[in-house]
Amino acid sequence: MKITDVKLIFAKHYLFVHVYTDEGIVGLGEAGNWGFLSSTADAIRKFTPYLIGKDPFRAEDIAQNLYRAVYFRGSVIQSAISAIDIALWDIKGKALGVPVYQLLGGKTRDKVRVYASVMKKPGSLAEMAEDYKALQDMGFNAAKIFVNGKQKTDNAGYDEYYSGRVEDELEKVRTVREAVGAHFDLILEAHRGMTPAEAIAFGTEVAQYRPMIFEDPVQPDNLDTMAEVAAKVPVPIATGERFINIQEFEMILRRNAAQYVRPDVCAVGGITASKKIAAIAEASNAFLIPHNPLGPVSTAACLQICASIPNLGIQELPTFCLNGAEDAMVTEPLTFKDGYLTIPEAPGIGIELAENASELYPAKERGSNVAFRYFDGSVKDW
Numbered sequence: 001m002k003i004t005d006v007k008l009i010f011a012k013h014y015l016f017v018h019v020y021t022d023e024g025i026v027g028l029g030e031a032g033n034w035g036f037l038s039s040t041a042d043a044i045r046k047f048t049p050y051l052i053g054k055d056p057f058r059a060e061d062i063a064q065n066l067y068r069a070v071y072f073r074g075s076v077i078q079s080a081i082s083a084i085d086i087a088l089w090d091i092k093g094k095a096l097g098v099p100v101y102q103l104l105g106g107k108t109r110d111k112v113r114v115y116a117s118v119m120k121k122p123g124s125l126a127e128m129a130e131d132y133k134a135l136q137d138m139g140f141n142a143a144k145i146f147v148n149g150k151q152k153t154d155n156a157g158y159d160e161y162y163s164g165r166v167e168d169e170l171e172k173v174r175t176v177r178e179a180v181g182a183h184f185d186l187i188l189e190a191h192r193g194m195t196p197a198e199a200i201a202f203g204t205e206v207a208q209y210r211p212m213i214f215e216d217p218v219q220p221d222n223l224d225t226m227a228e229v230a231a232k233v234p235v236p237i238a239t240g241e242r243f244i245n246i247q248e249f250e251m252i253l254r255r256n257a258a259q260y261v262r263p264d265v266c267a268v269g270g271i272t273a274s275k276k277i278a279a280i281a282e283a284s285n286a287f288l289i290p291h292n293p294l295g296p297v298s299t300a301a302c303l304q305i306c307a308s309i310p311n312l313g314i315q316e317l318p319t320f321c322l323n324g325a326e327d328a329m330v331t332e333p334l335t336f337k338d339g340y341l342t343i344p345e346a347p348g349i350g351i352e353l354a355e356n357a358s359e360l361y362p363a364k365e366r367g368s369n370v371a372f373r374y375f376d377g378s379v380k381d382w
Contacts, residue, residue: 010363014295019087027087030297032266033079035367043080085270093348104308111340114317115142129179141339142185148193157375185212203233227257241291253284264291287313
């Protein structure tokens with residue numbers, strides 16, 4: 001079997017790829033660099049002449065070549081490699097007539113627990129209580145809470161000062177815990193929006209509400225800072241959604257800076273790299289929570305990984321895909337029930353794009369070159 005063509009599909013804020021073969025099998029992948037999709041598309045186009053004529057079963061060799069052939073590295077290149085890698089695994093599963101998880105060691109579980117990754121900033125505390133009870137009524141038993149402050153300054157910045165900042169985030173968690181009760185896990189998403197001092201103060205006090213995870217409390221660029229926060233906070237730390245190679249995960253785990261790691265299958269190198277990261281984490285008694293802010297292909301690829309590893313924590317499921325909002329993007333939607341996603345049993349990654357996906361979901365890239373600002377006008381990290 002040989003690769004004959006590579007085509008790109010833009011839909012909503014997603015970039016999908018189809019990899020064609022001379023045996024009529026088409027692989028489906030997705031790129032993760034949602035803020036720079038046009039650049040990622042250009043990288044895929046640059047890779048295409050190399051891919052033509054190659055054996056799609058040689059996913060490891062192809063990934064190594066694309067990553068190491070040229071001097072440059074970065075998220076655009078890795079997202080392009082990720083999309084191709086997922087498509088190659090999809091081809092291999094289809095050619096052999098099995099789900100990808102069978103090629104990764106077989107099932108370690110029958111279904112995958114997911115949490116509602118709330119993709120909007122919270123309103124009032126009363127609205128928050130209603131929103132999270134609604135998620136619970138929908139079947140979720142875990143959900144994310146944004147605790148990264150306000151996007152836009154109001155009240156002359158009074159709410160952004162140190163003590164008030166910590167107190168306001170605590171109040172959000174207290175409100176949700178009271179609304180949903182004890183049998184519901186909370187994933188606290190700081191989105192790199194706290195200083196180390198704020199993260200330690202908040203993380204220490206919020207432990208009384210028994211959150212499952214404190215995600216990205218500070219910017220992950222300095223691994224030693226993350227390790228310091230992890231050592232001083234009694235809530236498990238999760239990080240890694242911005243990482244683009246397996247070495248970053250090894251370094252964060254070597255420092256005991258996280259109990260959960262968050263590889264993005266569409267940004268870190270695809271299924272090939274994600275399986276390696278799972279093994280690195282397993283050796284450190286750490287768990288995987290695959291990052292998944294993307295489309296149905298990302299979710300399907302994540303499920304194949306989740307189905308085949310022993311050290312799964314939980315899987316992210318973005319709320320903008322709920323209530324059938326993206327069902328028409330694929331020919332057979334994934335199934336959610338009682339807090340779990342069903343693992344697809346079809347060959348490959350288990351889903352196919354609808355032929356009119358681009359028409360139904362016109363392309364609209366996420367992200368902006370305009371940064372959020374603190375009360376004093378300084379740039380806030382996204």
